[in-house]
Amino acid sequence: xxxxxxxxxxxxxxxxxxxxxxxxxxxxxxxxxxxxxxxxxxxxxxxxxxxxxxxxxxxxxxxxxxxxxxxxxxxxxxxxxxxxxxxxxxxxxxxxxxxxxxxxxxxxxxxxxxxxxxxxxxxxxxxxxxxxxxxxxxxxxxxxxxxxxxxxxxxxxxxxxxxxxxxxxxxxxxxxxxxxxxxxxxxxxxxxxxxxxxxxxxxxxxxxxxxxxxxxxxxxxxxxxxxxxxxxxxxxxxxxxxxxxxxxxxxxxxxxxxxxxxxxxxxxxxxxxxxxxxxxxxxxxxxxxxxxxxxxxxxxxxxxxxxxxxxxxxxxxxxxxxxxxxxxxxxxxxxxxxxxxxxxxxxxxxx
Amino acid sequence: xxxxxxxxxxxxxxxxxxxxxxxxxxxxxxxxxxxxxxxxxxxxxxxxxxxxxxxxxxxxxxxxxxxxxxxxxxxxxxxxxxxxxxxxxxxxxxxxxxxxxxxxxxxxxxxxxxxxxxxxxxxxxxxxxxxxxxxxxxxxxxxxxxxxxxxxxxxxxxxxxxxxxxxxxxxxxxxxxxxxxxxxxxxxxxxxxxxxxxxxxxxxxxxxxxxxxxxxxxxxxxxxxxxxxxxxxxxxxxxxxxxxxxxxxxxxxxxxxxxxxxxxxxxxxxxxxxxxxxxxxxxxxxxxxxxxxxxxxxxxxxxxxxxxxxxxxxxxxxxxxxxxxxxx
Numbered sequence: 182x183x184x185x186x187x188x189x190x191x192x193x194x195x196x197x198x199x200x201x202x203x204x205x206x207x208x209x210x211x212x213x214x215x216x217x218x219x220x221x222x223x224x225x226x227x228x229x230x231x232x233x234x235x236x237x238x239x240x241x242x243x244x245x246x247x248x249x250x251x252x253x254x255x256x257x258x259x260x261x262x263x264x265x266x267x268x269x270x271x272x273x274x275x276x277x278x279x280x281x282x283x284x285x286x287x288x289x290x291x292x293x294x295x296x297x298x299x300x301x302x303x304x305x306x307x308x309x310x311x312x313x314x315x316x317x318x319x320x321x322x323x324x325x326x327x328x329x330x331x332x333x334x335x336x337x338x339x340x341x342x343x344x345x346x347x348x349x350x351x352x353x354x355x356x357x358x359x360x361x362x363x364x365x366x367x368x369x370x371x372x373x374x375x376x377x378x379x380x381x382x383x384x385x386x387x388x389x390x391x392x393x394x395x396x397x398x399x400x401x402x403x404x405x406x407x408x409x410x411x412x413x414x415x416x417x418x419x420x421x422x423x424x425x426x427x428x429x430x431x432x433x434x435x436x437x438x439x440x441x442x443x444x445x446x447x448x449x450x451x452x453x454x455x456x457x458x459x460x461x462x463x464x465x466x467x468x469x470x471x472x473x474x475x476x477x478x479x480x481x482x483x484x485x486x487x488x489x490x491x492x493x494x495x496x497x498x499x500x501x502x503x504x505x506x507x508x509x510x511x512x513x514x515x516x517x518x519x520x521x522x523x524x525x526x527x528x529x530x531x532x
Numbered sequence: 533x534x535x536x537x538x539x540x541x542x543x544x545x546x547x548x549x550x551x552x553x554x555x556x557x558x559x560x561x562x563x564x565x566x567x568x569x570x571x572x573x574x575x576x577x578x579x580x581x582x583x584x585x586x587x588x589x590x591x592x593x594x595x596x597x598x599x600x601x602x603x604x605x606x607x608x609x610x611x612x613x614x615x616x617x618x619x620x621x622x623x624x625x626x627x628x629x630x631x632x633x634x635x636x637x638x639x640x641x642x643x644x645x646x647x648x649x650x651x652x653x654x655x656x657x658x659x660x661x662x663x664x665x666x667x668x669x670x671x672x673x674x675x676x677x678x679x680x681x682x683x684x685x686x687x688x689x690x691x692x693x694x695x696x697x698x699x700x701x702x703x704x705x706x707x708x709x710x711x712x713x714x715x716x717x718x719x720x721x722x723x724x725x726x727x728x729x730x731x732x733x734x735x736x737x738x739x740x741x742x743x744x745x746x747x748x749x750x751x752x753x754x755x756x757x758x759x760x761x762x763x764x765x766x767x768x769x770x771x772x773x774x775x776x777x778x779x780x781x782x783x784x785x786x787x788x789x790x791x792x793x794x795x796x797x798x799x800x801x802x803x804x805x806x807x808x809x810x811x812x813x814x815x816x817x818x819x820x821x822x823x824x825x826x827x828x829x830x831x832x833x834x835x836x837x838x839x840x841x842x843x844x845x846x847x848x849x850x851x852x853x854x855x856x857x858x859x860x
Contacts, residue, residue, distance in 0.1 A: 371799075437714065
């Protein structure tokens with residue numbers, strides 16, 4: 182049965198979305214608008230600026246990101262010139278297979294796609310010492326996390342070297358939901374608030390995630406319609422064995438997504454409500470609970486109107502340790518002073 | 533090949549590998565490590581105060597049986613000064629609850645603790661068998677969970693308890709964290725990893741979880757080696773529960789890395805909400821039964837109404853502020 186596109190009402194709908202059927206052009210326009218909204222709301226694509234775009238991993242998402250940026254820069258059907266104007270520099274960190282990379286193949290594929298769109302392409306090399314150290318890590322999950330960290334650091338350094346202040350990365354909503362689950366089960370829940378925001382500042386570079394509202398299915402459909410899926414190269418990471426926590430989390434999310442298509446967006450929406458509590462410090466007695474120091478307090482922990490520079494959490498304050506509260510505070514202060522003195526002595530000795 | 537010695541005492545022969553740490557240890561060292569970790573949790577989280585009356589939720593299963601045994605032991609060893617009571621809930625599930633209640637009664641005699649049994653039929657006029665017959669197996673865990681919570685509170689109030697101790701272990705808490713993420717239940721996600729939940733100032737009794745960092749496998753091993761008397765069968769209505777997905781996930785990650793269960797709980801402890809946007813609920817009393825609630829009617833009364841009115845239960849969606857995960 183032929184169904185018309187719900188947007189233009191003229192062409193045949195070929196893609197089914199939550200909003201109904203969409204023809205090819207309208208689907209691509211919807212995707213472009215979603216990306217444009219993220220870019221403009223978070224000031225990621227200022228007029229005549231230079232933007233670095235990561236093509237790691239060389240997946241469908243990375244190829245789709247380049248395609249959608251190309252579309253953003255093209256004039257629309259009713260305008261002579263595009264309202265957006267920025268220069269795109271594609272960065273690629275070449276990783277060996279042991280570090281979940283695609284080697285030369287991935288680099289060539291992304292380079293050819295960048296050239297197709299007239300984007301500048303820059304290869305980023307990891308230092309040999311870092312590659313050797315990463316290869317020596319035996320635990321699979323630790324290696325995955327450290328490789329991701331090394332790639333991010335390298336990309337940020339290159340972005341600064343290219344005199345850009347924005348780096349766009351390609352993870353979509355499904356990738357981020359998997360990342361949230363993986364971070365939770367690895368004990369890195371404190372890092373989640375940064376990883377699920379559309380833009381975050383890191384070492385004076387703004388990292389943007391234009392695909393944060395699009396699922397992997399949506400991005401894959403878009404890349405097929407724009408015919409860039411052939412540029413995607415599979416990496417060792419996706420074939421990693423089930424002993425990897427990240428892979429187990431990915432399988433779990435994808436299985437649930439089959440039953441409930443809103444799984445990724447629900448996880449991201451929940452994670453987006455988490456906040457880094459900056460107005461807090463760790464209790465010096467238990468080192469596990471936060472001590473709120475009030476909105477007006479400075480970061481060294483001085484509460485407004487209080488002389489106590491190292492307040493304890495509620496549980497440690499209440500705890501019956503057969504000591505008076507004052508003695509416990511004195512112990513905590515003594516510990517902090519001793520720690521500071523220890524580091525000061527080391528510095529003085531070095532001098 | 534020489535028998536492997538315990539890595540802790542290096543004196544006795546190792547007879548098990550600890551699921552949490554994969555250490556090969558002897559029975560006595562396992563008992564010490566298990567009991568000491570629970571004692572550490574009780575002290576670090578400040579779960580009890582001397583002189584308190586603690587109602588232990590006893591279902592006759594492995595978790596609650598081990599909890600009763602360990603709490604009694606630690607109470608005597610470290611002189612917590614606690615008065616322990618057993619509270620058991622009879623959901624009215626034939627072939628499951630009757631047998632587990634027998635186990636609770638045997639535990640009562642063994643540990644010489646007072647026991648109070650509260651039943652769904654007394655409190656609500658419905659047993660779980662009748663509820664499942666009416667609504668099927670799709671949302672029965674919702675009914676049971678809400679009814680059981682209130683029943684436990686009422687039983688604890690009856691014995692004059694100050695706190696309720698439950699046998700929720702590390703696996704349960706990790707599953708709850710994952711489940712609340714998948715359902716988008718943000719308020720529960722923030723508080724599900726706390727060892728003490730509930731407001732001591734309001735009308736509800738605080739609930740404590742001494743097994744917060746204790747693995748389910750270790751509880752089973754402890755019960756096995758100590759030959760504790762418990763009833764080991766899963767609820768006959770539980771296989772359809774949504775929690776089953778989270779449970780399977782937790783089991784998979786435990787195989788890959790044993791400490792990931794505690795890591796999940798540690799992650800949840802780091803979750804914070806924006807204090808400027810979070811809003812506290814104002815608790816009042818249900819106009820029907822007097823139980824604490826933030827709405828006019830408590831959830832149990834709402835569910836009871838839906839059972840009695842022949843209408844499809846909306847599970848209070850129109851009454852509650854936060855919408856749970858309904859897959860839409």
